[in-house]
Amino acid sequence: GGAAQRQAQSDEGGAGTATGRMSSFGLGGGGYRSPNDDMQLKAAKMEVELVQDLFNRMSDLCFRKCINNKFKENELNLGEQSCTDRCVAKYMATQKTISETFQEFSAAEQQRMQQQGMMPPGGAQ
Amino acid sequence: HREHQQRDWRSAAAAFAARRRPGGEGGQRARGTMDAATKLPDHLRGPFLQELEEMQIRDQFKLNTRLGEHCFRDCVTTFRSKNLAPDEEKCIKNCAGAFLKMSRRVAERFSEIQMQEQQQQMQQLNPQ
Numbered sequence: 001g002g003a004a005q006r007q008a009q010s011d012e013g014g015a016g017t018a019t020g021r022m023s024s025f026g027l028g029g030g031g032y033r034s035p036n037d038d039m040q041l042k043a044a045k046m047e048v049e050l051v052q053d054l055f056n057r058m059s060d061l062c063f064r065k066c067i068n069n070k071f072k073e074n075e076l077n078l079g080e081q082s083c084t085d086r087c088v089a090k091y092m093a094t095q096k097t098i099s100e101t102f103q104e105f106s107a108a109e110q111q112r113m114q115q116q117g118m119m120p121p122g123g124a125q
Numbered sequence: 126h127r128e129h130q131q132r133d134w135r136s137a138a139a140a141f142a143a144r145r146r147p148g149g150e151g152g153q154r155a156r157g158t159m160d161a162a163t164k165l166p167d168h169l170r171g172p173f174l175q176e177l178e179e180m181q182i183r184d185q186f187k188l189n190t191r192l193g194e195h196c197f198r199d200c201v202t203t204f205r206s207k208n209l210a211p212d213e214e215k216c217i218k219n220c221a222g223a224f225l226k227m228s229r230r231v232a233e234r235f236s237e238i239q240m241q242e243q244q245q246q247m248q249q250l251n252p253q
Contacts, residue, residue: 037168037169040166040169041172041173044164044165045176045180048161048177055235056187058235059224063227071219073219074222075222076227084227084230084231084234085234089234092235092238
């Protein structure tokens with residue numbers, strides 16, 4: 001995701017400024033946008049969605065695991081507070097491990113498919 | 126008077142979200158999403174921020190329904206009556222309060238960890 005974005009930005013080069021001027025004529029979202037612009041906007045939107053989704057799932061799970069279900073009080077006690085802190089740390093670590101594992105798996109898959117002649121070497125990223 | 130009543134859905138939704146959003150939680154989550162904004166070229170930032178506002182309002186609505194589900198699940202256990210018993214009402218109020226407070230805490234820890242990871246990444250890029 002990040003690498004694709006950076007490459008898109010460097011491709012803009014001279015053309016970028018022309019479209020930049022053009023799109024600022026239109027009203028906000030109604031102005032002309034190049035397909036490249038749309039791609040960048042989409043990527044940014046998707047990144048936000050990813051963060052929101054992660055945050056929401058983490059909140060839901062930590063709530064189920066840490067917060068007492070009887071709700072006699074409106075405050076978090078000390079145990080619930082530290083449980084929450086640890087839950088967030090572990091959830092983030094879990095997510096990181098999963099991302100790394102997934103990347104390794106994808107890289108291995110790509111290699112495997114290249115060796116079997118299903119993909120040209122130096123394939124898509 | 127009439128104009129007031131004909132406010133479009135966006136301002137109504139924004140007002141709703143502003144009332145609901147606890148200060149700390151909204152601010153900290155916004156920080157994470159601002160990274161996406163800073164990566165964009167200048168001319169796209171405005172449209173992006175508009176989209177971002179919509180996404181945040183939608184997220185607030187989702188929070189509403191998620192809360193309802195959690196607290197219904199934990200607090201409403203019998204169906205002898207159509208109305209909520211007083212202890213169920215109290216339970217729901219406490220449940221919502223506890224969830225929102227926990228959510229604020231989650232946001233604090235989340236942004237701390239994100240900043241740590243950013244710093245680590247920057248150190249890896251500029252080892253000095």
